[in-house]
Amino acid sequence: MAASIERLILQSDWHQSLRETDGRAWVTFKSSVHTSIHGELQTHGLSNEGLPYVVASEGFTVQDVTQRKIGLTYSGEPAICTRQFLAPVVAFSTIHTIGKNVYALDVTSGGLGVSSDSEGKLKVWETSTGEVRRNLEGHVFDIYTCRFFPSGIVMLTGGGDMQLKIWSVETGQCAATLKEHRSAILDTAIIDRGRNVLSCSRDGTAKLWDCGEQKCLYSFDECGGDLNSCALGIPENSISLGQSDYIPNEREILTDGKMLLLACENKTLQGYGLQSKSKIFELPCHDAVNCCCFLSSTTAVCGTQDGHLTVVDLRNIRVPLKEWRESRGPILSLLAHGQGFFASTGDGSCFHVNGQNETVLELTGSDCDPLYKVASDGTHIYTCCRDGQIRKYGLNIVGL
Template structure:
């Protein structure tokens, strides 16, 4: 059964500050008739607009960029917190091009790529573009910062991995070996080794210094859409290598590599041993996966299912449910839970108890392809070409003030 949800007008924060402003709101639950209503600005107080609801909706709290709404009927009592962007960057990418991927560094830089194949480095504070990285041919599907925050790793349809200086825009290294487009990457520790996966059904371990592929994992599951890497404790048997590892392989011994495959599977491998640790059957193609703790892994599928599992016993999920929001497209770990985005423009937070408590507004039904954080803000990349920036302080204040 699909999870119940509350949907609020994407620009509610602007609409409710107009005289007699209104913002539409909907409650949806499988097996019940949807309830459509409005929140209304009915006056002013010393702290701002007074907003009221009807048809079972009531406003619990209102901030500059946030609102908390309760919906109650005979069978349901649900609270949702909605957060508007602190900033929307509309000019980093062409307005007719979707954003494939983005990442941000705590040092104040962002990197993103679009369906025109353009790769941009920009300032997270202002959205000002610093430089364009030229060198890939065709679409660039993945971009991420190394832990230093001044080096960038990218991969794309041209089957190449590239390492760039964010400061100069120069490409320092190119790695070749995939037989089809590269869809995702992960960085081992500080980045001497990296992992890539792609449409050739493989994941590959690389040494950046020598541009050498140190090992290949064949999944047998079609496209490998996503990967995630985590250090795990000795309780998890990661297997033993069949052949001795290269001396260029550094920091892989305790790493578990999770791979999400088109073949309806989430697979886990010991990165050092290349040995399969688990193989979890999923409802559909796995689009995204992330470790939300040392032992907890979450994945999302093309048909909208989310599965949270303990890697010590993946066949008995901690929680599994279906969202009525279209495909699950990205996941970003945060405080024991995760933000996730979907194909209908939703972006929401699931806490460590696996409850959905908060929604990020802004996209008007356009898919949100990526969600990342620099520790102070959440950033999203959308099909409408906009990069939206949400304050984690707004999120924390909204949740704390209503608990």
């Protein structure tokens, strides 16, 4: 029998409900192999600090509570499960139209965000207020990926029109358009400062581009189907990046010593030496791989359509460090953070897995609407959702 995966599920607007006199919110203990247990949280006045005094029923206990954070434990049969839940500092509801999917998101430490939606709108906004600074026009159809260059004043976007576009944040003008893909572009990666960039597409290719000359330098063509996501990392020196007869183009800048990960629709995670262009490994997974990211110079993680997470050691790819199935729907995005990572899913949950591969923190706010992307500016986490909202969370509250 598969190991049981336990989790606690809390009402999405608990922080608002429990502010009320005699406020109530529901909580559920869910196990992959046992019947779910349902309980209730109820406010009974205020503490000396002016915070709600909350009690729970049905084997649940409240460990601590603030305006934005609550700690809960279920200690009945069949297991003990503890979680911290963090509510958003703010939910930006005016950047995009409510009810329109916000597919892509990125933020900078300089106070800017960029996001795109199912109306084909691409917007630059202030992370402090949500005020829209620029509407960028030029793409046709949905925009699936938007990313800041390290400078924070240039952006890279791609989408259903098969085009990559490079934008000036300061002027809102498109500085370059890169064309060669034959189907929608789903993800990108930026090499060093951005003289070269990478893209992956539903056409089954990943491409290395020279931004200055606006041309493709190399195409990874033998990947076996749609490529849903890509990630770029610098592995430790002991990890082979492959050898080949390929002579790097003189326009390739700082591709040596880097590994390219590809999340593939054909149920594999693939790794390539970026300079050698050699396939280093192909790891079979449970289902279509939706996303991937590096966690360190020796580890990476990928998430699948059927909810599996796989943490791998790049020095021994065939023996995963941990592999488990979350009962949350598809894993839609991953973000390395601290000693672990955040994962966002198709059932509207976003959770942090720590360095011991244990889930200890859940972000609340979405009411079962998929969270397509999670991003960080170093002090806050941001999520974008099918309900059209972008939510901002303060990590200092939980010490991450």
